[in-house]
Amino acid sequence: MTIIDVIFNPILGWLLYLDPLLAIIAVSFILAVIITLIYKWVTDQRLMKELKDDIKSLQNEMKQYKENPTKMLEIQKKAMDKNMQYMMQSLRPTLVTFIPIILIFAWMNAHMAFYPIQPNTEFTTTLEFDKAVNGNVTLKNEDLTFITNSTQKIADGKAQWKLKGNEGNYVLEYKYKEKSYFQDLTITSAKDYRDVLVRTNEKELKTLRIDNEAIKPLNLFGWKIGWLGSYIIFSILFSILTRKMFNVY
Numbered sequence: 363m364t365i366i367d368v369i370f371n372p373i374l375g376w377l378l379y380l381d382p383l384l385a386i387i388a389v390s391f392i393l394a395v396i397i398t399l400i401y402k403w404v405t406d407q408r409l410m411k412e413l414k415d416d417i418k419s420l421q422n423e424m425k426q427y428k429e430n431p432t433k434m435l436e437i438q439k440k441a442m443d444k445n446m447q448y449m450m451q452s453l454r455p456t457l458v459t460f461i462p463i464i465l466i467f468a469w470m471n472a473h474m475a476f477y478p479i480q481p482n483t484e485f486t487t488t489l490e491f492d493k494a495v496n497g498n499v500t501l502k503n504e505d506l507t508f509i510t511n512s513t514q515k516i517a518d519g520k521a522q523w524k525l526k527g528n529e530g531n532y533v534l535e536y537k538y539k540e541k542s543y544f545q546d547l548t549i550t551s552a553k554d555y556r557d558v559l560v561r562t563n564e565k566e567l568k569t570l571r572i573d574n575e576a577i578k579p580l581n582l583f584g585w586k587i588g589w590l591g592s593y594i595i596f597s598i599l600f601s602i603l604t605r606k607m608f609n610v611y
Contacts, residue, residue, distance in 0.1 A: 366469050366472065377389060381579075383580060386589060386592045389593070390592075390597045390600050397463075401610055402608055404454050406451065407611055411611045417448065421441065424441070470593070475577060476555055476574035476576055476577060477553075477574060478549075478552065479550070481528055485573060486522055487523050487572045488573060489516075489536060490567075491521070491568060492566050495519065495567075499521040505532060506526070506532060507527060509526065510522075529549050545570045545572065580595065
């Protein structure tokens with residue numbers, strides 16, 4: 363368990379019992395409310411309203427002087443100054459919320475991006491090499507059941523194995539050219555998994571990958587969107603809604 367799990371599991375762990383789409387909607391709404399309230403408390407709302415009204419007024423004024431470039435530039439400069447003041451005010455709540463949001467995103471990525479490998483269910487693991495590489499790779503683990511041979515030939519830059527196993531944590535050891543590469547694996551019925559993709563700095567071997575199925579909670583007319591894209595869409599909608607609810611400028 364990571365430090366992020368220690369911090370956020372007691373707060374956000376209940377989301378893992380929900381359907382992925384409902385979980386994304388819930389966390390998007392909760393964060394939108396919290397961010398909006400922080401924005402309201404940290405900024406001078408009277409000043410923000412004045413700046414927003416001034417910017418709108420200057421934009422309307424610019425439309426009246428389309429045929430007068432000199433006057434247009436003068437008004438545009440004023441509008442830019444007002445926009446800069448507005449942005450500087452908006453920056454303060456962003457600084458307050460930035461680190462907590464990044465940590466929450468890390469927790470979501472560790473629990474809501476992929477489905478877990480289920481106990482006694484077939485799964486695959488794949489090594490990706492440079493296209494010019496050939497030869498054999500051996501996967502070692504005495505506690506897992508191999509459906510394919512433990513030694514696989516590299517073909518078209520890939521070597522792949524099919525396995526299954528009981529619930530638990532494992533370490534996969536891949537042996538290539540007298541060198542070993544390791545990757546953690548978790549098999550569980552809970553919503554948990556280890557790093558699905560591990561990148562190397564090797565010239566020949568590029569990545570080690572456990573082929574967990576990606577969670578695509580949102581389906582827009584056949585376009586399936588992952589957790590981050592779904593969060594962004596819902597957070598924009600809820601941000602607009604909560605700003606109106608709490609009269610935030």
